[in-house]
Amino acid sequence: MITEGVWPRAITAPTGTGKSNVVDVHVFANALNAVGQGPRVPRRLAVVVNRRAIVDQHLVHAAEIQQALDAPDRPEILAAVQAALAGLAEPLGSSHGDAPTLSVVSMRGGQPSLLEPEGVQRASSREWLDDPRRCMVICATPDMWGSRLLFRGYGTAPLARPRDAGLLALDAAVIVDEAHLSHQLLTTARDVSALSHAGAARLDVPALQVVSTTATATNSTPVGDQVVTVEARDIDGDGRDPELRRRLVGTKSIKRIISASQPASKKAGAAYVNEIAERAAALRHEAGTARSDAACTIGVIVNHVATAAQVADRLRKFHGLTVVTWVGRMRPMDVEEMGAAYPGVFTVEGSPTVDALVTSQTAEVGVDLDLAGMVTELAPASALVQRFGRVNRRGRRTDAVVEVMVPPAPPSTDRMPYLRDDLVASYVWLQEIAARGGDASPWGLSGPTAPPLPVTKPSRLAWSRVRPSDADLLSSTSLPLFQEPDLAFWLRDDLTAETAMVGVVVRTLPIDDASAAALIVATLPVDREILPATITTARAVLERLIGSGRDDHERIFLVAADGKTASPQRDGDAISTQLTPGAMVVVDADHRLVLEGVLVDDVPGRLARLKPLEDHPEYVVLGGADAEDLLAVTDGEEQDELASERLGMPSTVAASFDTEGDDAWVVLVPKDAVLKDESIRQELTASSQGVHLEDHCRDVAERAQRLGIDLGLPGDLLAVLYAAGIWHDAGKRDRRFQKYRLLNTTGPLLAKSSQRPAWKVRRERGGLPPAWRHEQLSAALAWLALSGDLDESRRVLVARLAGTSHGWGRPFFPHGSVGLADDTELPGSLAASRALFDSTAWHDVIETTEALYGIWGCAYLEALVRAADGTVSKEGH
Known part of the structure; x- marks a missing residue:
């Protein structure tokens, strides 16, 4: 390296x-x-x-x-x-x-x-x-x-x-x-x-x-x-590292616990949950009496999230232990709160106040924990090796024990998420380790004398490949495809529905559906508040909510993939159909949804509510009388003054919903945060005078070229980036755009206006054909201006980067030349538009540039132009 x-x-x-x-x-x-x-x-x-x-x-x-x-x-x-x-x-x-x-x-x-x-x-x-x-x-x-x-x-x-x-x-x-x-x-x-x-x-x-x-x-x-x-010489050679050796050969022993109550299927019964809890409580007692370590937390790793929640609940209620539940299907904000309540619990230092850390596969790999002992369910050998690695991780304990719950005989069926063959191989592997003395140290399991580690059986018959034709299809992003490709084939080892995830968000929402949906779109969910769940579990829970008989809250908001709409759903069958991998749903915060912070399909009486995210770092939502007072002000400057007074900094109303009753709301955002929205920065500036088009294009050209220089791009491409910056907004010369989008009727040509609040600028579409894009005209103007360029490849690449600078034209624009250009204002633009967009020429531009620089290489160059444009616009020029 x-x-x-x-x-x-x-x-x-x-x-x-x-x-x-x-x-x-x-x-x-x-x-x-x-x-x-x-x-x-x-x-x-x-x-x-x-x-x-x-x-x-x-x-x-x-x-x-x-x-x-x-x-x-x-x-x-x-x-x-x-x-x-x-x-x-x-x-x-x-x-x-x-x-x-x-x-x-x-x-x-x-x-x-x-x-x-x-x-x-x-x-x-x-x-x-x-x-x-x-x-x-x-x-x-x-x-x-x-x-x-x-x-x-x-x-x-x-x-x-x-x-x-x-x-x-x-x-x-x-x-x-x-x-x-x-x-x-x-x-x-x-x-x-x-x-x-x-x-x-x-x-x-x-x-x-x-x-x-x-x-x-x-x-x-x-x-x-x-x-x-790691090689043997790193452990026993002359140049061995003492710390590495201690970690790899530190004492750790395996104990097989025969369990007659282990389930044959996925769902764990009460007897099995109780058995795991009993073993964990006993192991915690032994860890606490055998040593005087400050942190003697023992781990419990089970194979299912629901089992983890039940075991944690039982350890807390029936054994009086201080328990932390940690699974991947929890909201980050909840994990953060637990980390603050029990400092060190998620680190190698540990927490002296936590008796047991109960988890699923979350803590199986990569997590830096140093547990005093562990109870774990049977899993494939590769998974068990990872789980063992969370115990006595620093090699400083002398009597760390790992207890593995195994059935009396090798499993005869699949126990999802694991296959029978993998579990049987692991069962035999554990027997061999026990016969060799039960050494579960990392070197004992991976060194030259270790028993061979069974290879986990792939969950798919073959791995999907990304071929050039696939890349060509996937990179067509500007227009919707008739059938969107299923990314699971290229991303996931397991294609079963149980592994596909969706996000569930709880919010305190207005009663009115339209008001609630608009608020969700205006304040899209962020990672910290998203509760991950499998599609199977989410469907069951959401169908229960829809069938709860509560007319006022029998709704679920499905957020569109592009975040532009949130539609209320009141039909259980419909939500099950529309809940696809990666989907996001928002529900009202007063529903009982979770056990130990995990979405589970269970009796509501056993479940708890989740509190919504209250303090967002980027905006403040005002509702009721506060919102009505602000919306009653019709003057934009006065409204901004009130917003600034409320937030204690220069602010504006970024979105609002005005209605009778208590469902009105406004979203207040600091003014400098408004311009972080790229779609707004294309047409709005904080400058009171607006931004002149010629100045903006020159600044973007210089910025794009500077980025290329600092990244070490070849000289010919530096010239291309400069030219792309000069032409990327040339389509804004169109007087219709100046008049109807930037409200500029008499002054010099502008790149950005300062006359309207951002959300109104985005809504303004009058005076131009539907789906008209200034970038499409920019490409035509660049094509016209560079027609005499001796380097045809340069002309083609500049035109492409000008046309695709905001994501359109990949591989087509919404329409041809009709209505795109006005020859009276921009001589020659109509002919250039016809040449590019009423034939296969634009498609040839895309193919030619991608043949030279590749599909991802062209996207990289587009990203440089976009970065230059975005940062220059953010700076107000």
């Missing part, structure tokens, strides 16, 4: 050896490159893992690095790294001045969150893409990262998707953590890497580098020079 600028193909090392330090390596390698002491390396590192809790752990680790780099009292070495990274992305304007040295992004549901220096996660679906030069760490789940890589980002507007794809595929690396859980995603990532390689080489930036990491290496795990692993 440090010498060649290329990540290894795989990292295979036992649990506890520090594989999460890939983030540290990424940061340091970029710093070396910045000062000329190392090769060009990818600027963006995505750490992707199929466990939400582990995504959060990686996020915490990256946040600690971010804060350490920018701390005023940082050590000399960190100061040097900080200065080097800052040199990669020197401020180009006011929009960059307060950004942290290291950008940290979370993608695990809802809108991506950008981590601010104070550790606050702020919903920022697009802002994380504003500066492609920055060193960045992205912590993501497979669905969230993979869907964006494939131009189909869950929860993103179609026109915004190319930016995500371009910046995740080029000048980027991905660590597929615990890769044995994500075979399909790994295959997809490597296919995209191969497809984007030629284009990346032309751009002189790294193509996507793909690294698999796992603590459970098998015969199918890559070996060779491109693999980093």
Whole structure:
């Protein structure tokens, strides 16, 4: 990595050896490159893992690095790294001045969150893409990262998707953590890497580098020079590391517990739940009396979320233990609250006040815990190895015990989510380990004398491949397809409905459906408040709510994928049909939905309510009399004054719903936050004079070129970026656009207006044909102006970047030349429009540019132009 600028193909090392330090390596390698002491390396590192809790752990680790780099009292070495990274992305304007040295992004549901220096996660679906030069760490789940890589980002507007794809595929690396859980995603990532390689080489930036990491290496795990692993000499050789040795050979023993009550199917009965709780309580008593450690928390890992909730409930009620339940299907805000209530419980230090940590597969992999002991259900051998790794992780205990609940005989049926063959192999493997003395240390399970680890049977017969034809289809983002491709084939190891996830959000909503739906759209759910659930569970729970007999709350709001609508549903069969993978639903907050913070299908009397997210970092919602008072003011400036007084800073009304009764509401937003919405920034500015079109295009051209220079792009492409910036808004010269969209009738041509509140600007459509886009006219004007250019490939690429600068034209625009241009104002524009859009010429433009730079390479160049335009607009010019 440090010498060649290329990540290894795989990292295979036992649990506890520090594989999460890939983030540290990424940061340091970029710093070396910045000062000329190392090769060009990818600027963006995505750490992707199929466990939400582990995504959060990686996020915490990256946040600690971010804060350490920018701390005023940082050590000399960190100061040097900080200065080097800052040199990669020197401020180009006011929009960059307060950004942290290291950008940290979370993608695990809802809108991506950008981590601010104070550790606050702020919903920022697009802002994380504003500066492609920055060193960045992205912590993501497979669905969230993979869907964006494939131009189909869950929860993103179609026109915004190319930016995500371009910046995740080029000048980027991905660590597929615990890769044995994500075979399909790994295959997809490597296919995209191969497809984007030629284009990346032309751009002189790294193509996507793909690294698999796992603590459970098998015969199918890559070996060779491109693999980093632990060898025997690291444990017993002359250069052995004492800390590494202690972690890998620390005492840990396995005890098989024969359970006659273990269920033959998924659902755990009361007797089995009680048996697990009894074993856990006894193990906790032994851990507490045998040692004087400050933290003697024992772990309980079961195979189903519902079982975890029931075991935790029983340990608390019948054994008097202090219990924390931690599963991936919990809201991040609830996990944060537990972490605050029990400091250290989710870390290797532990919490001295917690007796038991009850979890499902959430804590199975990647989570840095050092438990005093564990009770676990039987699972495939690879899963058990991971679970064992959470016990005595630092090797400082001398009597750590892991109890595995096993049936009297090898399983005879599948016990979902695991297959019979995998469970039988694990059963036999455990017997062999017990016969060898029960050593469950990491080296005992992975070293040269360890019993072979059974290979888990794939849940699919074959892995899907991303072919060029698939990439061509997926990248067609500007118009809806007749049939949207099912991303599950490229992202998921398991295609059963049980593994597909949806998000459930609780809100305190107006009674009126229209008011409630409008409020949801105006304040779209953020990751912290989203309760993940399988489609199967969500359907059962939502059907129960619809059939509850409560007329006032028999509704569920289904949020559209693009976030533009939220439709109330009152038909159980309809909601079951429409609840597809990645869907988002919002329900009223007074329903009983959860057991131990988990959505379960159970008797309401056993369930609890979830409190809604109250303090949002970006907006404030006023309802009732407060909203009516503000809406009664018709003067825009006076209304803004009242909003500013309410928030204590310059503010505006970003959205509102005016109705009789108590269902009126307004959303107040700081004025500087309004312009973070890219669709608003296209036509609105905070400047009282507006922004002149010529000045804006020049500034965007210079910014785009500067980005290209700092990223090391070839000289011919720097000229292309400059020209694309000059032409990207040329279509705004149309006087109809100036008059009806920017309210400019007599003055010089404007790029942005200052005359109307943002939400009214977006609604204004008069005077222009339906679906008219200034970018389409921009492409035609660029095509006309560059007709004499000797380099036809330059002309084609500039026209493409001008036309696709806001996501349209991929591969078509909504209409042809009719009504697009006016020759009286812009001579020659009509002929250029006919040449491009009334024939196959525009399609040829798309194909020609993608043949040169690849599908992802073109998306990358579009992202640079969009970043330049967005940041210049944010700065008000």
